Amino acid sequence: MPQVRRNVVIVGAGFGGLSAARELAKAPVNITIIDQQNHHLFQPLLYQVATASLTPAEIAVPIRHVLRSQNNAQVIMDRVVGVDTKSQNVTTESGRTVPYDTLVVATGARHSYFGKDQWADHAPGLKTLSDALALREKILTAFEKAEIVVDSDPEAAKRFQTFVVIGAGPTGVEMAGAIAELAQSVMRDFRKIDKANNRIILLEGGPRVLPSFAQDLSQRAEADLQALGVEVRTGTMVTDIVAGKVTTDQDSIAAETVIWAAGVQASPAGKWLSLPVTGSGHVPVDATLRPQGFENVYVIGDTARHEADGTALPGIAPVAKQMGIYVGRRLAALARGQTPSKRFRYSDAGALATIGRNSAVADIYGMKVKGFAGWLLWGAAHVYFLIGFKNRLFVMLHWLWLYVTWQRGVRLIMHREPDRHAERTS
Amino acid sequence: MPQVRRNVVIVGAGFGGLSAARELAKAPVNITIIDQQNHHLFQPLLYQVATASLTPAEIAVPIRHVLRSQNNAQVIMDRVVGVDTKSQNVTTESGRTVPYDTLVVATGARHSYFGKDQWADHAPGLKTLSDALALREKILTAFEKAEIVVDSDPEAAKRFQTFVVIGAGPTGVEMAGAIAELAQSVMRDFRKIDKANNRIILLEGGPRVLPSFAQDLSQRAEADLQALGVEVRTGTMVTDIVAGKVTTDQDSIAAETVIWAAGVQASPAGKWLSLPVTGSGHVPVDATLRPQGFENVYVIGDTARHEADGTALPGIAPVAKQMGIYVGRRLAALARGQTPSKRFRYSDAGALATIGRNSAVADIYGMKVKGFAGWLLWGAAHVYFLIGFKNRLFVMLHWLWLYVTWQRGVRLIMHREPDRHAERTS
Numbered sequence: 086m087p088q089v090r091r092n093v094v095i096v097g098a099g100f101g102g103l104s105a106a107r108e109l110a111k112a113p114v115n116i117t118i119i120d121q122q123n124h125h126l127f128q129p130l131l132y133q134v135a136t137a138s139l140t141p142a143e144i145a146v147p148i149r150h151v152l153r154s155q156n157n158a159q160v161i162m163d164r165v166v167g168v169d170t171k172s173q174n175v176t177t178e179s180g181r182t183v184p185y186d187t188l189v190v191a192t193g194a195r196h197s198y199f200g201k202d203q204w205a206d207h208a209p210g211l212k213t214l215s216d217a218l219a220l221r222e223k224i225l226t227a228f229e230k231a232e233i234v235v236d237s238d239p240e241a242a243k244r245f246q247t248f249v250v251i252g253a254g255p256t257g258v259e260m261a262g263a264i265a266e267l268a269q270s271v272m273r274d275f276r277k278i279d280k281a282n283n284r285i286i287l288l289e290g291g292p293r294v295l296p297s298f299a300q301d302l303s304q305r306a307e308a309d310l311q312a313l314g315v316e317v318r319t320g321t322m323v324t325d326i327v328a329g330k331v332t333t334d335q336d337s338i339a340a341e342t343v344i345w346a347a348g349v350q351a352s353p354a355g356k357w358l359s360l361p362v363t364g365s366g367h368v369p370v371d372a373t374l375r376p377q378g379f380e381n382v383y384v385i386g387d388t389a390r391h392e393a394d395g396t397a398l399p400g401i402a403p404v405a406k407q408m409g410i411y412v413g414r415r416l417a418a419l420a421r422g423q424t425p426s427k428r429f430r431y432s433d434a435g436a437l438a439t440i441g442r443n444s445a446v447a448d449i450y451g452m453k454v455k456g457f458a459g460w461l462l463w464g465a466a467h468v469y470f471l472i473g474f475k476n477r478l479f480v481m482l483h484w485l486w487l488y489v490t491w492q493r494g495v496r497l498i499m500h501r502e503p504d505r506h507a508e509r510t511s
Numbered sequence: 512m513p514q515v516r517r518n519v520v521i522v523g524a525g526f527g528g529l530s531a532a533r534e535l536a537k538a539p540v541n542i543t544i545i546d547q548q549n550h551h552l553f554q555p556l557l558y559q560v561a562t563a564s565l566t567p568a569e570i571a572v573p574i575r576h577v578l579r580s581q582n583n584a585q586v587i588m589d590r591v592v593g594v595d596t597k598s599q600n601v602t603t604e605s606g607r608t609v610p611y612d613t614l615v616v617a618t619g620a621r622h623s624y625f626g627k628d629q630w631a632d633h634a635p636g637l638k639t640l641s642d643a644l645a646l647r648e649k650i651l652t653a654f655e656k657a658e659i660v661v662d663s664d665p666e667a668a669k670r671f672q673t674f675v676v677i678g679a680g681p682t683g684v685e686m687a688g689a690i691a692e693l694a695q696s697v698m699r700d701f702r703k704i705d706k707a708n709n710r711i712i713l714l715e716g717g718p719r720v721l722p723s724f725a726q727d728l729s730q731r732a733e734a735d736l737q738a739l740g741v742e743v744r745t746g747t748m749v750t751d752i753v754a755g756k757v758t759t760d761q762d763s764i765a766a767e768t769v770i771w772a773a774g775v776q777a778s779p780a781g782k783w784l785s786l787p788v789t790g791s792g793h794v795p796v797d798a799t800l801r802p803q804g805f806e807n808v809y810v811i812g813d814t815a816r817h818e819a820d821g822t823a824l825p826g827i828a829p830v831a832k833q834m835g836i837y838v839g840r841r842l843a844a845l846a847r848g849q850t851p852s853k854r855f856r857y858s859d860a861g862a863l864a865t866i867g868r869n870s871a872v873a874d875i876y877g878m879k880v881k882g883f884a885g886w887l888l889w890g891a892a893h894v895y896f897l898i899g900f901k902n903r904l905f906v907m908l909h910w911l912w913l914y915v916t917w918q919r920g921v922r923l924i925m926h927r928e929p930d931r932h933a934e935r936t937s
Binding site: 122123124140141142145147149150153159160161162163179181213214215218225226229232233234271273274275276277479482496497498499 | 548549550566567568571573575576579585586587588589605607639640641644651652655658659660697699700701702703905908922923924925
């Protein structure tokens, strides 16, 4: 008595969506995974692409390729524009209608400028490979421009040599440390600009860096950042950002490169589903990761707001991954007529952040690890979680190369020319 | 009695310009090298970036980095917009004026559509990393779109699975072979589209592929291309190109991806210098690589037209490199008060073109090498000439990986989103 295989549609192939799909590999269901990108991105290392340590290909892998042997899964590269929960269809930008029996929404988050969207042009954030390449280009071009103008306009050169990172969570801390190291390593290749004029400033509204970490790890991270030459300014609120200038509640900073690592909001999935959402756009879900009133819709990862013991889970990769695994197992059990586990439980392995060469802070299963040991742990954990053996191998080789030689391999500025047919070199 | 060090300005850091700069490393001159890109590009392997085999960082290296230990050289990333040969100044886009005593113009070439510039939008060429990434995106997206539309519009799917390469010189031949292999390898990851509908068509106006090679090597290349599934159509002139369609003097081909490898023209350096140029914009130079009437201006590489024994030298890397070395040595001799070599002589080592995995044709010092032996020779020569040990190492590893696994590592579509702040996944 063969059953009709039910359609599971997964929107988003980040950590959450991909984990759900893989967990369903042997389940008797048809999976369709829809993403507007063709690749799964290892976001925790995105800042290393932005700071010229890794190449895009080392932290991204085609979704199709990850699922190539999974015969019950098909991949559609398209952008979802709406969901009709009555007729149980997903609509895409290219006009396609994809019917579902069960829908898994794993669409992640985007930057939030707390209503100041005009800041976005001057203080880009870091979510996609395009963001990372644009930022890499901006940072590397800043040094080139400083070198050009330093004789005629030393103040402008200083502005080009000043980098402001807003927000001192893990992304902001890692970004500031990586820029400090990049600045140090590229300076050897320039003839005119003065190393002493490089400024990397990390702004944080709260009282300490890495607020989600233990107090002593925050202190160690701050000390390590300062040792790298980063000016750490906690308790500082940004009040305005315009081209070339960041204004805070205390002073203003002339800087051509400003990076936003301060806020995120969930993707518009709540709107598609006509659901109540939190102020930051997150969809509240119950213990089985479903929004209230939906039997066959799951919302996971950075899009969801799930409370465990009264506090919301953070928007980090391990949470998304574990949610994806839970939903995958749950749907597999249901497809087989078994009883699924009653509730999602997050197993918190801890947190890790790296500050630079030889230094990281980690809080793993209650153990606090700092400095070089923390850095080794950080590297091992990140290589371990990279998808695909080839990527692991190449990232390890690349890091080893960087470590031994201090040479950044990916210092390429690949701007699209204003005129596509302009000559190759000026 | 110390002499005043003279200023040598080199415009363009391709094979010609960079070779000249390096040859002047120990000469008592001040070198300024100006390029609109920050990197030297190993153009002969650019098609491998466009076909997802290599990453941009593997074939490009920051110019500054190449010259970091050369204390008599400075690098300016800027675009040259004019030359005043009276006052001996170069003017750049950013408004800078760079004085020279000797000027070396090594600005390369760009695509030429033989007056049909409207074809450019539908049939892009391959000169820069941006070109290569845009093409990679276009090729990979074509398969994704075919997979989306194949059920509703099979004809459109076929159009997306058809790739036309125009021009069967080394670039066109290598591109067609690489697309055929890419098509073969990605098909395993798709569920719906039919491999049999993949068409790769190579159009050539002349009677045979690789017209600059010996007859029997052309024949072998054509046979090898056909073995890879490439339709080779010689004696076919393109008469029109619009979106989705190429028209020839024989029929029309419905294809979404069309690649231009048919013609080049020199950069506008002739215009800057108010010189007579050839129909394709090349600047005729004498035996010392100077245009007539100029004592202190050299024009080299793809920008120059230099006749040896009555025929013009081809626009290829070895010619540019040897010209750069000649000019570098000449200027070094002059700076030291020595007598420079009277004339440039091109030493023709031969030509190489690869058709795909295990197959290449080579004509080296009169020896003809084909098939697997040719392919090994091709790989060794290209790795050898790559600048920088790290790049060599990584390219070799990457090729080895591809060879053993058939997996393309760089199948990333990184389009800039229409809305920068759109959610990460749809």
